[in-house]
Amino acid sequence: MTSEIPSLKAKTPLKPKQAIASKTFHWINVISLTLMMTSGLQIYNANPVFGGRGGLRIPPLFTLGGWLAGGRHWHFAAMGIFSLNLLFYGIYIVATRRWKHRFLQKNDLTVLQKSNNIKRKNYAWHRLAYTLIIPVLLLSIFTGLGMYKPAQLHWIVDFFGDWQALRIVHFMAVPIFVAFSIFHSLLALKVGGSRLVESMFFKPSSAKII
Amino acid sequence: MSFSEKTNLYLPRRRFLQLSGFSSLGLLLNGCAMSLFDEQVFRATEPLNQTLEEWLLDPEKLVPEFPVSAIEPDKLLVNTFDFTPQIDPQKFRLKIDGEVARPLSLSMADLEKMPLTTMTIRHVCVEGWAAIAQWGGVKLRELAVLAQPSSKARYVYFKSADGYYESWDIASALHPQTLMAYKKNGETLPVDNGAPLRLASPIKLGYKLSKWVTQITFLSEKPKTLGYWEDQGYEWFAGI
Numbered sequence: 001m002t003s004e005i006p007s008l009k010a011k012t013p014l015k016p017k018q019a020i021a022s023k024t025f026h027w028i029n030v031i032s033l034t035l036m037m038t039s040g041l042q043i044y045n046a047n048p049v050f051g052g053r054g055g056l057r058i059p060p061l062f063t064l065g066g067w068l069a070g071g072r073h074w075h076f077a078a079m080g081i082f083s084l085n086l087l088f089y090g091i092y093i094v095a096t097r098r099w100k101h102r103f104l105q106k107n108d109l110t111v112l113q114k115s116n117n118i119k120r121k122n123y124a125w126h127r128l129a130y131t132l133i134i135p136v137l138l139l140s141i142f143t144g145l146g147m148y149k150p151a152q153l154h155w156i157v158d159f160f161g162d163w164q165a166l167r168i169v170h171f172m173a174v175p176i177f178v179a180f181s182i183f184h185s186l187l188a189l190k191v192g193g194s195r196l197v198e199s200m201f202f203k204p205s206s207a208k209i210i
Numbered sequence: 211m212s213f214s215e216k217t218n219l220y221l222p223r224r225r226f227l228q229l230s231g232f233s234s235l236g237l238l239l240n241g242c243a244m245s246l247f248d249e250q251v252f253r254a255t256e257p258l259n260q261t262l263e264e265w266l267l268d269p270e271k272l273v274p275e276f277p278v279s280a281i282e283p284d285k286l287l288v289n290t291f292d293f294t295p296q297i298d299p300q301k302f303r304l305k306i307d308g309e310v311a312r313p314l315s316l317s318m319a320d321l322e323k324m325p326l327t328t329m330t331i332r333h334v335c336v337e338g339w340a341a342i343a344q345w346g347g348v349k350l351r352e353l354a355v356l357a358q359p360s361s362k363a364r365y366v367y368f369k370s371a372d373g374y375y376e377s378w379d380i381a382s383a384l385h386p387q388t389l390m391a392y393k394k395n396g397e398t399l400p401v402d403n404g405a406p407l408r409l410a411s412p413i414k415l416g417y418k419l420s421k422w423v424t425q426i427t428f429l430s431e432k433p434k435t436l437g438y439w440e441d442q443g444y445e446w447f448a449g450i
Contacts (some may be wrong), residue, residue: 047337053287068336069443070248077255150334151273151412151450152266163332163340 016192016199021092026200028085035078037174038064042071049164049171076148083141104131122191129187133180140173249443256445263449269381273412276330276342281395285341286333288402291438295371295422299406304390308367308427311358318406321392324348329387331412333419334450336439345410346393351384353426363428368409371422376409376437377429378418382449387412390423415448 018026042063048055065071093099108124115121146156146166160166188197299318306314330344350366359380366383368376382388391410392399399405404421411419417439440446 043338047335047339049338052339065248067443069252069439069445072336072445073248073252073255073443076259077251080255080258147338149263149266149450150332150340154274157332163334167338 016196018199023200025085025089025092028081029089032078032082032085033177035064035074036082037177038062039071039074039078040171040174042066043068043075044171046071049167079141079144079148086137086141102127102130103134104128119191122187126184126187126191129180129183133177136173136176136180140170140177143170143173146170252443252445259445260447263447264379264381267381267385267413267449269385273331273387275412276332278330278344278396280342281330281344282341283343283395285339286343286403287335287339287341289335289337289416290372290402290421291374292372294401296401297371297406297422302406302424304407304423305425306353306357306427307425309360309363309430310428311360312356314353314357316353318392321348321390321407324352326393327389328393329389329410329412331387331410333410333412333416335416336444336448344393344395345389345391346396347389347391347407347410349386350388350390350409350426351386353390354384354428357428359428360430362430365429365432367425367427367429367433368420368423369425369427370420371424374420374422374438375435376418376420377433377435377440377446378414379447380428382411382413385411385413390426413449415450417444418448 041058042065045057045063046068047053048057050056063071065074093102104127108127111117111120111124112128115124142156143160143166145153146160147170150157150163157163157166160169185197188200192199302318304314304316304321306316325348326346327349328344328346330342332340333343334340364380366378366380368378370376388409388411390407392405392407394400394403399408404423407423408421409419409423418437435441436446437444
């Protein structure tokens with residue numbers, strides 16, 4: 001999303017600009033979540049959540065670590081980076097009051113149902129996606145802690161009923177997040193094209209206006 | 211910097227972005243190659259992981275246990291690294307030695323005369339599955355009371371009849387819920403589960419819980435061979 005509202009006086013549309021903090025968060029999130037998901041799928045293969053020892057395995061193309069121990073090393077290394085990044089992002093959006101614009105607002109649902117303004121609808125869709133993905137990410141940390149230390153943090157396992165329920169909820173973060181990433185990428189391309197996408201990954205000066 | 215230089219810088223970037231438009235997919239495809247670095251990643255983060263595990267472990271605090279009705283007999287899978295040893299319980303002896311004032315050699319009858327502790331706990335395997343099971347046996351700390359480990363003892367080494375070996379930190383070994391178990395779900399321990407004597411504890415992953423244990427050695431130094439799976443690359447502390 002642009003952090004500046006294009007002025008009517010501007011002859012050419014303004015370059016989309018992203019705050020350096022947003023870009024940093026986004027980069028670390030892309031990398032750490034990819035590591036978390038691929039190493040998680042490696043761990044999954046040691047004993048599939050669905051079907052146990054007879055269950056279907058994830059193809060090695062999507063797994064990281066080579067074997068169970070390697071997958072666990074990557075998973076435990078990336079979890080701290082992923083969680084701290086999310087925490088810093090949380091502090092950042094509260095401190096800069098960005099949360100007011102990034103998440104679902106009162107009239108967004110009305111817009112989605114009734115409005116014919118495509119731009120407004122796109123923004124409302126995106127805010128809805130952002131709002132829904134935050135609890136998914138937080139839940140994956142919470143369930144992950146429960147599986148990481150089920151004896152010391154036994155209350156987390158109890159909260160989900162039993163071990164299998166905890167495993168399923170933890171695993172569900174993967175398909176949900178993959179779906180979110182596709183939706184988020186397509187919507188960003190639709191709203192701002194490659195210029196917007198580029199502005200989130202690189203310096204705005206590199207985004208040349210054609 | 212001239213304009214043309216800027217353009218040159220800019221174009222490859224733009225192309226790069228297009229190529230890695232699905233940058234996550236790009237990383238996914240690199241997934242296999244990255245397994246090369248898992249040892250470096252392990253060495254970089256394991257000390258922090260172990261510090262956290264040691265901090266979470268209270269050596270005297272009991273992990274809540276389950277009612278007998280919660281036992282899941284079918285969920286406890288059997289993992290063995292090699293063969294299943296057949297041990298005659300009449301001839302079996304548990305040796306306790308190392309940094310102790312009184313080395314011991316105990317028969318099953320000796321162990322059965324000691325106070326029986328029964329606990330229903332969750333057994334968690336590194337593979338991701340877990341099962342609630344009931345174990346009955348002697349607290350390792352009560353065996354330590356008999357053997358009297360010296361103040362130098364900081365690690366405990368377990369040797370098994372099938373060649374499996376494990377080392378533990380002494381705090382976890384002397385935790386009140388760490389048992390040398392000879393009963394499972396109210397019955398005599400089956401051979402597949404480690405008869406006549408195995409480790410059982412709610413505070414460690416399954417691969418720390420050696421079956422067919424024949425020797426317990428108290429050590430002042432961490433042994434060079436940490437454990438069968440640790441020597442293949444698993445983490446050593448494995449506290450849960």
